[in-house]
Structures are given as C-alpha cells and as structure tokens.
Amino acid sequence: MTNTQVTLVQIDNYGPWTVTPEPRREADLQTMQSRLYADISQFVGNRGGYTFFTRFDNMIAVTNGLDREDHALLQESVGNRYPVTLSLGIATGTNPVQALADATARLQEAGSAQDKHRRECLEGRVIDEPYRADDDIQIAHFDVINATGNYTDELNAFDTFIEIEQGYAELMRHMRYAHDSLSFFVGGDNVIVVCPDLEAADYEEALAHVEEAVDVEMQVGVGRGKSAHEAGFAAKHALETCRADGTRVELEWKTA
Ligand SMILES: Nc1nc2c(ncn2[C@@H]2O[C@H](COP(=O)(O)OP(=O)(O)OP(=O)(O)O)[C@@H](O)[C@H]2O)c(=O)[nH]1
Known part of the structure; x- marks a missing residue:
C-alpha cells in the first residue's frame, strides 16, 4: 500500500514582495523563481525526493526520506541566500491528493500566504524511517506517443505547445x-x-479518456519504490519497454 509523503512549499508573502516598493522587473522574478526551483529540486533530489514547480510561488514535493531536520535545513539555506523565505507543510497518506490537502491545510491554519507575520513555518509530520517501505511510492511517467513526428517536426512551436498542454490538462484533471x-x-x-495503488486497467482507462477527449495519444510506464527517485526511475525503465514493444501501459513490477 502506498504511503506518500508530500510537502507543500510556499514562498512567504510573495505577492506583496513582487510589487514592493513598486513592481519588480518580470525577467528578474522569472530568474529568481527558476533558480529557487532549481535549488529546491537539487536539495530534495539529492535525498531521493522529487520537486515539481507547479505555480513557482507554490511548489509540491514528494519527500519520502526527508525528515523534519532536512526540511528545516532547506528553509535555513534558502533564507540565507534568497530575498524570500519558505513555509513548508508536510503530510502523508495512501492517497496523494488527500496528503497534499492535509499539507495545505496545515499551512492555511498557520496563516495566509500573504500574512507578513507568517514566516518559515514548518508544519506537519514525516514518515519515520522504521515505517518506510519499498512500495511507499507509485509513480507513472506518461509521454505523448511520437510527439516529435506528430507535432514537433510538423506544427509551429506554439501549436505543438497547445496540443501538448491540452493532453496534460485533460490528464491532470482526470487523474485527480x-x-x-x-x-x-x-x-x-x-x-x-x-x-495511490492503481492497476493497469486504471491507466488504460485514463489513456482512453485523454484520447477520446482531446485526441492526444499517450503511453505510460509505472514504477514503485521507497522514494520518488526509485519509483520514478523504475517508471522510466517501464516507459522504455513501451517504446521498444509498442505497448501503451507497462507496470515495472509486472514486466521485471
Ligand atoms: N523531463 C523529462 N523530459 C523528457 C524525458 N524523456 C523525454 N523528455 C522530453 O520529451 C521530448 C520528446 O522526447 P520523446 O518523448 O522521447 O519523443 P517522442 O517523439 O514522443 O518519441 P516516443 O516517446 O518514443 O513516442 C524531449 O525533447 C524531452 O524534452 C524524461 O524522462 N523526462
């Protein structure tokens, strides 16, 4: 049974900062946001986790293997090096959506994202090492079949972007x-x-749904592991099996 540890990363009081004392240059904001994401991704990645940039002011990380001290060190290090600080909400559970909802609620209870008195909050609990298991994380890696031949080499770059984003938007809503x-x-x-614990039939259903809704064909490799890295790496290998065999769904633990 999966047990996903999710961390919501929220830049403290970021909205007001972007316009104080007057609006800051957009290119500078974009540069700062992407450097901050890169740093967090590296910090969490070096400990086996994954970080997703999502909205940049709010990022979502899968942090199985990181304890509260790791989270506090990330906050200290960012606070020392960036003009902004981070609040972190951590939660765990068999259902990743519920875990993220719980992590979000912990930060919301600590104060508004735009409360200037809420700084560097660290809320929530991690999975203690003895309770971690080899199947805590299940990750599915989807990609568009022959995106290069169907889109990248055929359409202008913006129309390709629209097609890929349509596939993503439909998939993200359906999977959620x-x-x-x-x-x-x-x-x-x-x-x-x-x-959470999904089976091949669930992925087949999702692929069929996306194809039906927006006419984008995808394939998916799925892996399990003790950390996001382990599960994600297994998923990448399973996706390679899809590419080699022309299959649409490969579960690493059934193909190995
Ligand atoms: N982040 C990430 N991006 C990837 C990965 N693999 C491929 N990409 C991106 O996906 C783009 C398309 O590559 P592919 O998915 O291999 O190409 P394709 O034409 O869709 O071919 P098939 O997937 O074999 O059908 C690349 O230019 C990369 O930007 C990956 O494992 N992680």
Missing part, C-alpha cells in the same frame, strides 16, 4: 478526480503522476 493522483508537467511531452 477519477484516480486520486497528482500530475505534473515536467517538460517536452512528459507528465509525471504521483499515484
């Missing part, structure tokens, strides 16, 4: 409401999905 899963666009034509 039909399968309690969190989907994140990670670049190119790739979407990484943090799932």
Whole structure:
C-alpha cells in the first residue's frame, strides 16, 4: 500500500514582495523563481525526493526520506541566500491528493500566504524511517506517443505547445478526480503522476479518456519504490519497454 509523503512549499508573502516598493522587473522574478526551483529540486533530489514547480510561488514535493531536520535545513539555506523565505507543510497518506490537502491545510491554519507575520513555518509530520517501505511510492511517467513526428517536426512551436498542454490538462484533471493522483508537467511531452495503488486497467482507462477527449495519444510506464527517485526511475525503465514493444501501459513490477 502506498504511503506518500508530500510537502507543500510556499514562498512567504510573495505577492506583496513582487510589487514592493513598486513592481519588480518580470525577467528578474522569472530568474529568481527558476533558480529557487532549481535549488529546491537539487536539495530534495539529492535525498531521493522529487520537486515539481507547479505555480513557482507554490511548489509540491514528494519527500519520502526527508525528515523534519532536512526540511528545516532547506528553509535555513534558502533564507540565507534568497530575498524570500519558505513555509513548508508536510503530510502523508495512501492517497496523494488527500496528503497534499492535509499539507495545505496545515499551512492555511498557520496563516495566509500573504500574512507578513507568517514566516518559515514548518508544519506537519514525516514518515519515520522504521515505517518506510519499498512500495511507499507509485509513480507513472506518461509521454505523448511520437510527439516529435506528430507535432514537433510538423506544427509551429506554439501549436505543438497547445496540443501538448491540452493532453496534460485533460490528464491532470482526470487523474485527480477519477484516480486520486497528482500530475505534473515536467517538460517536452512528459507528465509525471504521483499515484495511490492503481492497476493497469486504471491507466488504460485514463489513456482512453485523454484520447477520446482531446485526441492526444499517450503511453505510460509505472514504477514503485521507497522514494520518488526509485519509483520514478523504475517508471522510466517501464516507459522504455513501451517504446521498444509498442505497448501503451507497462507496470515495472509486472514486466521485471
Ligand atoms: N523531463 C523529462 N523530459 C523528457 C524525458 N524523456 C523525454 N523528455 C522530453 O520529451 C521530448 C520528446 O522526447 P520523446 O518523448 O522521447 O519523443 P517522442 O517523439 O514522443 O518519441 P516516443 O516517446 O518514443 O513516442 C524531449 O525533447 C524531452 O524534452 C524524461 O524522462 N523526462
């Protein structure tokens, strides 16, 4: 049974900061946001976790393997090096959507995202090491079949972007409401999905739904692991099996 540890990363009082004392140059905000994301991704990634940029002012991380001290160190290090600070909400559970909802609620209870007195909050609990298991995380790595041949080499770059985003938008909504899963666009034509215990039939249903709704054909490799890295790495190998064999759904633990 999965047990996903999710951390909501929220920049403290960011909205007001972006316009104080007057609106800041957009290119500077974009640069700061992407550097901050890169730093958090590296910090969490070095400990086996995954971080998704989502809205940049709010980022979502899968942090199995990181304890409260790791989270506090991230806050201290960012606070020392950036003009902004981070609040973190942590929660765990078999259902990733519920875990994220709980992590969000902890930060909301601590104060508004735009409360200037709420700074560097660290709320919630982690999974203690003895309770961690090899199947705590299930990750599905989706990609668009032959995106290069169908889109990248055929359409102008913006129309390709629209097609890929349509596939992502439909998949993320469907996986959230039909399968309690969190989907994140990670670049190119790739979407990484943090799932509860789903089976091949669930993924087949989701692929059929996206194709029917927006006419985008996808394939998916699925992996399990003790950390996001382990599960995600297994999912990438399963996706390679899809590419080699022309299959649409591969579960790493059934193909191995
Ligand atoms: N983040 C991330 N991006 C990837 C990964 N694999 C591919 N990409 C991106 O996806 C783009 C398209 O690559 P592919 O998915 O291999 O190409 P394709 O034409 O869809 O071919 P098939 O997937 O074999 O059908 C690349 O330019 C990368 O931007 C991955 O594992 N992670």
